Amino acid sequence: MSRIESCFNAIKKNNKKALIPFLTAGDPSPNITASLMHELVLAGSDIIELGVPFSDPMADGPVIQRASERALAQNTNTDDVFNIVADFRTKDKTTPIILMGYSNPIEIMGYSKFTKKASDAGVDGLIVVDLPPEESSDLQGALTSYDIDQIFLLSPTTIDKRLKMICKAASGFLYYVSLKGVTGSNQLDIKMVEEKINEIRTKTTLPLAVGFGIKDAQVAECVGRISDAVVIGSALVEIIAKYAKNTKEMKKRISLFISSLRKALDNIQ
Amino acid sequence: MSKANKNINNSTINAFSCMPNENGHFGLYGGRFVSETLMGPLEDLEEAYKKYINDPEFNAEFESDLKHYVGRPSPLYHAKRWSEQLGGAQIYLKREDLNHTGAHKINNTVGQALLAKKMGKKRVIAETGAGQHGVATATVAARYGMECVVYMGAEDIKRQAINVFRIKLLGATVVPVEAGSKTLKDALNEAMRDWVTYVDKTFYIIGTVAGPHPYPAMVRDFNAVVGREVRQQCLSQIGKLPDTLVACVGGGSNAIGLFHSFLNDKGVSLYGVEAAGDGLETGKHAAPLSAGKPGVLHGNRTYLMEDNYGQIIETHSISAGLDYPGVGPEHAWLKDTGRANYVSVTNNEAIQAFHDLCQIEGIIPALESSHALAYISKIAPAMDKNAIIIANLSGRGDKDIQTIATHEGITI
Numbered sequence A: 001m002s003r004i005e006s007c008f009n010a011i012k013k014n015n016k017k018a019l020i021p022f023l024t025a026g027d028p029s030p031n032i033t034a035s036l037m038h039e040l041v042l043a044g045s046d047i048i049e050l051g052v053p054f055s056d057p058m059a060d061g062p063v064i065q066r067a068s069e070r071a072l073a074q075n076t077n078t079d080d081v082f083n084i085v086a087d088f089r090t091k092d093k094t095t096p097i098i099l100m101g102y103s104n105p106i107e108i109m110g111y112s113k114f115t116k117k118a119s120d121a122g123v124d125g126l127i128v129v130d131l132p133p134e135e136s137s138d139l140q141g142a143l144t145s146y147d148i149d150q151i152f153l154l155s156p157t158t159i160d161k162r163l164k165m166i167c168k169a170a171s172g173f174l175y176y177v178s179l180k181g182v183t184g185s186n187q188l189d190i191k192m193v194e195e196k197i198n199e200i201r202t203k204t205t206l207p208l209a210v211g212f213g214i215k216d217a218q219v220a221e222c223v224g225r226i227s228d229a230v231v232i233g234s235a236l237v238e239i240i241a242k243y244a245k246n247t248k249e250m251k252k253r254i255s256l257f258i259s260s261l262r263k264a265l266d267n268i269q
Numbered sequence B: 001m002s003k004a005n006k007n008i009n010n011s012t013i014n015a016f017s018c019m020p021n022e023n024g025h026f027g028l029y030g031g032r033f034v035s036e037t038l039m040g041p042l043e044d045l046e047e048a049y050k051k052y053i054n055d056p057e058f059n060a061e062f063e064s065d066l067k068h069y070v071g072r073p074s075p076l077y078h079a080k081r082w083s084e085q086l087g088g089a090q091i092y093l094k095r096e097d098l099n100h101t102g103a104h105k106i107n108n109t110v111g112q113a114l115l116a117k118k119m120g121k122k123r124v125i126a127e128t129g130a131g132q133h134g135v136a137t138a139t140v141a142a143r144y145g146m147e148c149v150v151y152m153g154a155e156d157i158k159r160q161a162i163n164v165f166r167i168k169l170l171g172a173t174v175v176p177v178e179a180g181s182k183t184l185k186d187a188l189n190e191a192m193r194d195w196v197t198y199v200d201k202t203f204y205i206i207g208t209v210a211g212p213h214p215y216p217a218m219v220r221d222f223n224a225v226v227g228r229e230v231r232q233q234c235l236s237q238i239g240k241l242p243d244t245l246v247a248c249v250g251g252g253s254n255a256i257g258l259f260h261s262f263l264n265d266k267g268v269s270l271y272g273v274e275a276a277g278d279g280l281e282t283g284k285h286a287a288p289l290s291a292g293k294p295g296v297l298h299g300n301r302t303y304l305m306e307d308n309y310g311q312i313i314e315t316h317s318i319s320a321g322l323d324y325p326g327v328g329p330e331h332a333w334l335k336d337t338g339r340a341n342y343v344s345v346t347n348n349e350a351i352q353a354f355h356d357l358c359q360i361e362g363i364i365p366a367l368e369s370s371h372a373l374a375y376i377s378k379i380a381p382a383m384d385k386n387a388i389i390i391a392n393l394s395g396r397g398d399k400d401i402q403t404i405a406t407h408e409g410i411t412i
C-alpha cells in the first residue's frame, strides 16, 4: 500500500481530517527545508506538499511567487529538491510527500529520469499545476511505473464532462481549488465549495483535499467539515518569509500555527 | 512527448496550413498547459473562436474595421533605391507601419476585441513589453467601450514611458509587475493570474501567437490578413509569387501573419529573424529558436531560453518587442519540419539597417522590423535581380527614437 493510501486509511479509521501544509523547497535555504518538514510533522501535519521552485509560477499569488524567488536565489535546483526529500526520509519513513510544481523543470529532465529520481528520493505524489490530464498521458505512464500518484486539481470552473475524465485519471487523492484565482487569495465561499464538493463526491471515492484561500484555524475547520483534507500554503509561507533570518523563531511560529490548525481540525466530529 | 510528429516530411507539405490539430498541437508543440481553472474558459474561448471565425457577419464586421479603422489594406512598397544599393533582389516592404497605432498588432486586437464583444465580456486585459500591444489593446478597448487593464513589467515601464502614457491617454489602467525579471514574461504571468481570478467577465487579449490553445491559432488567423494581402498585391503588382519572405520573430505574430498564406507554396522560402542581441555566442540574446531548447512556458510547448534545470532565463535585445524567452509553437514546428528557416541578427546589425532604411527610403522602421531588414541586407546582394524578397515592415520606429538616441550617446 502506498504511503498516501495508508495515510488516508488511518485518517478515515480515526475519523480525522488530514492536514497538508505547503512549503517551497529551498525557502529560505535548501539546508533547512528538511528540518522544517520534520517540524511540520511534529506539530501535527499528515502529508507534506513540497513546492519545486520555478521562475514563472503562473498559478501562484505574490506570497508563493516570492518563496520561489528566494529558493532560486539560493540556487535551489531539482536535484536539491530530491536531496531534501531523501534527507527527510532518513528520519521519517511514513509521512507522504507530494511535490508540487510546474511542467518545465520536469520536461527538461525528462519524464522517466525525473520520476525515477523522485521515487528513489521517497516522493509519493506529484502535482503539476500546468499539466492537465489532456497533456499528461506520457508523464502518467512514467509515474505509474514508479508507483507515484499523479494528483489532479479540480476547480470551480471544472464542468461535469471534465470532472468525469479527471476522476478517471486521478489516483491518491483529488485536490479541489476552492476559488477562481491564484494561491493566497481570500475570497473562499464555503457554501459554493460545499456544493461543488458534493458534486465531486458523486463521481469519485478518492479522498478530497481542499486548498487555496485557507488562512487560519477557523477557515480550516469550516473546510475540514466538508472535505477529507485541508491544504495550507501562503499562510505558512508567510511565516517562513517573516522569520527567514531567525530559524529558531521560525520553527517556533510554524509549530504554533500548525498546532492551532491541528486542534481546529480535531474539533470536528 | 512520445507522440512523434507524423507531419515531419515533405510529402505531407500540404498539411502545413491546416495546423494545429484538434488538441491545439503543432506536432510536438503548442497544446494547453494551464491550471485546471483555465481549462473550461479556454474551451469556451475555443468554441467561440471556431464559431465566429467562419461567421460571415463577424467577418464582415472585422473586415470593415480593418478597412475603416485600421486603414487596410496596407501598401506593398517597392524599395527601389535600397534594392539598387544592395545590388541584388528586388525588395518589397509590407507597410504594417502605416496601420492605425503604427504596427501589425492592431489586426489581432481588433479581432479579439470583437470576439470579446460577441462573448459578452466587458473587460479586457493584456500583457505588454514595449507597450505596442498595450497601446493596440487600449485602443480597441476605447473603440468598443470596454474596461481595459494592461500588465507591464516594472523594468519595461521605465524603458517605455511614452507608451505607458499613451495607454493611459486611451483610458486604460497600467499595472506594474514587480515579480521575476519585471519584464514581458512576468507581465504575461500576471495577466494570466488576473484572468484566472476575474475569468467570468474578462477576455484576455494575448499579443502574440503564444499562450495556450486556441491563442496561437487565433492570433495567427487575425494577423493572416497580412499574408493574404501580400499574395494578392504581389500577383497584381509583380505578376508572380515572391521568392523569399522575411519577418522578425519575437513571439512570432507578424511573421506567421505574413507566412501563413504561403505555407503550402514550396517555392516561397520563409525566414524568421530572431534577436541575437549582443551575439548568440555571448548568451545575451532573445533567440530561442536559434539557441534554445523545447520546453513548456505560458501554456504551450515550444522553444525556450532556459537553464539546465528548466528555469527561464533573462533575454537581451535592444528591441523590447523581441525581448521574449519563448516563441509561438507554430514556429517551433515550422523550424523542426524545415518549412521555415530561423536566423538571427545582432543589435548592431539591426541598428545599421534602421539607419539605412531611414536614409535610403525615408521610412523610420521599428527596431523589431529592423531585424528583418538587417537579414535582407545580408541575403539580397547575392540574389538574382529578378528575385523578389518581401519584408514585413511590422511597425514604425517613432517609439524607438529615444532608444536609438541613447544607444548613440545623444540626449534629445
Ligand SMILES: Cc1ncc(COP(=O)(O)O)c(C=O)c1O
Pocket (backbone or CB within 6 Å): B103, B104, B105, B130, B131, B132, B133, B207, B208, B209, B248, B249, B250, B251, B252, B253, B254, B255, B320, B321, B322, B366, B368, B369, B394, B395, B396
Ligand atoms: C513593430 C513590432 N514588430 C514585431 C514585434 C514582435 O512581435 P511578433 O513577433 O509577435 O510579431 C513587436 C512587438 O511588440 C512590434 O511592436
